[in-house]
Amino acid sequence: MELAAAPPAPLPLLKVRLSFLMFLMYGMLGAWYPVFTSLLHDLRFTPRETAWAYASYAFCALISPLIWGQIADRFLAAQHCISLCAMFSAACLFAMIPVQSPITMFWLCIFYFFFHIPVVSVSTSLILRKLSHPEVDFGPIRMWGTIGWVVANWFLSFWLKYFPTDFFLSQYSQSLIIGGVLGVVLAFYACSLPALPPTRAEAKFSHPLHRFVDAPMQAFQLFRQRSFAIYAVCVFGLCGSMPFASQMMPLLLRKLDISEEMVPTVLTMGQSTEVLLLLFLPALLPRLGLKPTLLIGVFAWATGHTLWAWGHPAWLVILSLGLHGVFICCFFVSGQLFVNRAAAPNIRISAQAMLQWVNGGGLLVGNLSVGWLRDWSGDEFFWCFLPAAIVAWGLWVLLALQFRTPAEAQKVGTESTQASLRSTHENDPKEPGKRSQDLPTLDSQLHS
Numbered sequence: 001m002e003l004a005a006a007p008p009a010p011l012p013l014l015k016v017r018l019s020f021l022m023f024l025m026y027g028m029l030g031a032w033y034p035v036f037t038s039l040l041h042d043l044r045f046t047p048r049e050t051a052w053a054y055a056s057y058a059f060c061a062l063i064s065p066l067i068w069g070q071i072a073d074r075f076l077a078a079q080h081c082i083s084l085c086a087m088f089s090a091a092c093l094f095a096m097i098p099v100q101s102p103i104t105m106f107w108l109c110i111f112y113f114f115f116h117i118p119v120v121s122v123s124t125s126l127i128l129r130k131l132s133h134p135e136v137d138f139g140p141i142r143m144w145g146t147i148g149w150v151v152a153n154w155f156l157s158f159w160l161k162y163f164p165t166d167f168f169l170s171q172y173s174q175s176l177i178i179g180g181v182l183g184v185v186l187a188f189y190a191c192s193l194p195a196l197p198p199t200r201a202e203a204k205f206s207h208p209l210h211r212f213v214d215a216p217m218q219a220f221q222l223f224r225q226r227s228f229a230i231y232a233v234c235v236f237g238l239c240g241s242m243p244f245a246s247q248m249m250p251l252l253l254r255k256l257d258i259s260e261e262m263v264p265t266v267l268t269m270g271q272s273t274e275v276l277l278l279l280f281l282p283a284l285l286p287r288l289g290l291k292p293t294l295l296i297g298v299f300a301w302a303t304g305h306t307l308w309a310w311g312h313p314a315w316l317v318i319l320s321l322g323l324h325g326v327f328i329c330c331f332f333v334s335g336q337l338f339v340n341r342a343a344a345p346n347i348r349i350s351a352q353a354m355l356q357w358v359n360g361g362g363l364l365v366g367n368l369s370v371g372w373l374r375d376w377s378g379d380e381f382f383w384c385f386l387p388a389a390i391v392a393w394g395l396w397v398l399l400a401l402q403f404r405t406p407a408e409a410q411k412v413g414t415e416s417t418q419a420s421l422r423s424t425h426e427n428d429p430k431e432p433g434k435r436s437q438d439l440p441t442l443d444s445q446l447h448s
Helices: 011-030 033-042 047-061 064-074 078-096 102-130 134-162 171-190 208-212 214-224 226-255 260-267 269-288 290-310 314-320 322-342 345-377 381-402 406-426 434-447
Strands: none
Touching (some): 011 033, 011 078, 011 134, 033 047, 033 226, 047 064, 047 226, 047 345, 078 102, 102 345, 134 171, 134 260, 214 226, 214 345, 226 314, 226 322, 226 345, 226 381, 260 269, 290 322
């Protein structure tokens, strides 16, 4: 599948190519993942069996991003990693179609996500590395990923309505075919992407095995930054609340008498707001700043879970799905830009992979928790959505009180140092006149 390297494309053409990468990558997942709960429900999976199938993403997110981040950072060109992983992911989707056993479905999901998760993290890093101004250009390109998700859902609704079949145990099995086809297209298309070769480690290794884990280990050093650590805690908790929506929302819509063929289309309400916000993110982020943008995203997510716990009327639940798009754009996409800037260039793929690792830990806790809650409450939607709402509101408070952007942290440190210096000079009995003479020079050094 390897193609000859092409000369660098003009910037407008490059943006089109990267946008199509996003379209295929998210279209592949969006074709089947939003209706996966309905598929498993039709196959008579229990709530806990469904939870374990969803938890497969979380298990893989704890391992796969770090392995493939090291491979893409040090050994194999990013575009070839994407192609290889997309092809194996597509094969797993085709293999899921006839499956009825919960254990077999779980292991196929494990294999699928082991290869699909690095498609997302490596593609994101490739795009950010190829853009001259990622803060400006990434939002509109990422928007095409959302459009791919929406188009795949709409196509599935169209297909289920006009081409129903009794060949499968569930109508939603056809979603796996659509996702698999998009995966094959993505695998071949990735070979034509701009090359992003692996980089060498800056330091020599004290042990030969260190060269296989150096990029992830350097990425873990980011946790020493206060702002990154707070953001990672919020990612963990908010990803823990996401399975409550992904597992319960299709069932809630069916309870509200939304027809089977319309469920995929209705679920794209969140992506409609996401498309609009991603289009305006380059203008929104510089004006509001990073922290307010993150807070808006978490506020929307907490509000959404509160409304879903209430669970009626149908029009309010459907409209509140738009809050999902606000959350994804303002919190996760802005956060990807934040991580890209916080990481050194030679570990940025591993840094994005580590974000997926944190994501996976939260999803593991969330998926298993919602399975237990569904069994305990008998699929009572109020008790399934309420814990997620409480977690989201708590993290909103944490983010508001503790998160500081690098500029804010520098300002606080400068003010603290200045206050300490003034106090030292004011209390110096030997040189009372030194404060007024020296402080301007000290201030200029602190600001330089």
